[in-house]
Amino acid sequence: NAGVTQTPKFQVLKTGQSMTLQCAQDMNHEYMSWYRQDPGMGLRLIHYSVGAGITDQGEVPNGYNVSRSTTEDFPLRLLSAAPSQTSVYFCASSYSPGRETQYFGPGTRLLVL
């Protein structure tokens, strides 16, 4: 298993540009989530999904869209990038039911100029 994969690893955007951060998992996990990590802070939940076709907002959803058309993929779309969205983005997945932890991808480092 490849686990949770994220692309790209690093991206530079100009203010106002849009882009999609890709996330995929091959563990047949139902739950997938997107977090952002700002310097000196813990991770904050952006959006999450409890299964294909079902998504919901987390703590900091503004400026981001998600969709879940398949179990494997959970892309995060930045509609119009802003410097405040400069961050490291982590995708995570977990299997439910059960007490398993979330498995995190390697992260995407995003810089918005």
Added chain:
Amino acid sequence: AQKITQTQPGMFVQEKEAVTLDCTYDTSDPSYGLFWYKQPSSGEMIFLIYQGSYDQQNATEGRYSLNFQKARKSANLVISASQLGDSAMYFCAMREENAGGTSYGKLTFGQGTILTVHP
């Protein structure tokens, strides 16, 4: 709403000694899970240990143990016999769970503690 507080921005420990990283939490959920993650300088998030709120015994995973005191709402991580490779950022996190231990996959994180292990 859930909240995690890690009051130690940084901790230092001598190699081979034990260290405790503090974590307190606040929640109104009757059932929840508590996690510790390690984030080395390379940036990935590494799962260390899990404690369910209804677990009777403290969780242990190798050199890691979780000192769970439910009444005090604390979930401190104890690392025994510290190694140089333990130098990293450590995050405490929690998620709500139903009575059966299933969850909605949403984690709330603390701000982290940077641990430095000296030789």
